[in-house]
Amino acid sequence: MCSERLVHLASASPRRRELLEQIGVPVTLVRCAVDEQALPGEAPADYVQRVTRDKVVAGVAAAPAGAVVLAADTAVVLGDRILGKPGDRQQGLAMLRALSGREHQVMTAVAVAQGEDIRLELVSTRVRFRPLQEAEIKAYWDTGEPADKAGGYGIQGLGAVFVEHLAGSYSAVVGLPLMETARLLAGFGVPCWQSR
Numbered sequence: 001m002c003s004e005r006l007v008h009l010a011s012a013s014p015r016r017r018e019l020l021e022q023i024g025v026p027v028t029l030v031r032c033a034v035d036e037q038a039l040p041g042e043a044p045a046d047y048v049q050r051v052t053r054d055k056v057v058a059g060v061a062a063a064p065a066g067a068v069v070l071a072a073d074t075a076v077v078l079g080d081r082i083l084g085k086p087g088d089r090q091q092g093l094a095m096l097r098a099l100s101g102r103e104h105q106v107m108t109a110v111a112v113a114q115g116e117d118i119r120l121e122l123v124s125t126r127v128r129f130r131p132l133q134e135a136e137i138k139a140y141w142d143t144g145e146p147a148d149k150a151g152g153y154g155i156q157g158l159g160a161v162f163v164e165h166l167a168g169s170y171s172a173v174v175g176l177p178l179m180e181t182a183r184l185l186a187g188f189g190v191p192c193w194q195s196r
């Protein structure tokens, strides 16, 4: 098994917990909230990294002293537009219409911290959707899957049928780039299964 050291996960995302468990990292949750509003004119890559840093700093403040804390943030980026989680049905449908037949980027940043030592990686993945019919966009929204996901879709769920092409990290699209995460954790002495 992996190290006995628990990673304090500053995330409410069930996906991130599952992804860490997938690579044998034992986690405990630490609750914290940050403002995820983009600043005027903020570039998407800067936004994702800033929010991730804020999350991990809030996590460190909430976790026991000396804990290894992990946080991440995912945004869907279409051109220079940041698509976060859809606030309502209208926004969700608009996001899916905008993604239809086009390529977008999914940017996920992951940060691991211990006290003031904060290390962060940004991973960008290109995803192309096939053209979507209006009826299937509405039907997809009605499944409930898009509501809590950046860009209004889940590649790991029903949304998989929309994906024509992906170049980059699949796990980063789901919420955590696992290769980079394992590397960051190893730097803090938290090895995953391959370091046995």
Ligand SMILES: Cc1cn([C@H]2C[C@H](O)[C@@H](COP(=O)(O)OP(=O)(O)OP(=O)(O)O)O2)c(=O)[nH]c1=O
Binding pocket: 010, 011, 012, 013, 015, 016, 036, 072, 073, 074, 075, 076, 085, 106, 148, 149, 150, 151, 153, 154, 155, 156, 173, 174, 175
């Ligand atoms: C594009 C895409 C996003 N997502 C999810 C990952 C993230 O949970 C979510 C993006 O929102 P985030 O703000 O990154 O994360 P979160 O609010 O769910 O959790 P927390 O901030 O507490 O860590 O979208 C998928 O599950 N599948 C996908 O294909």
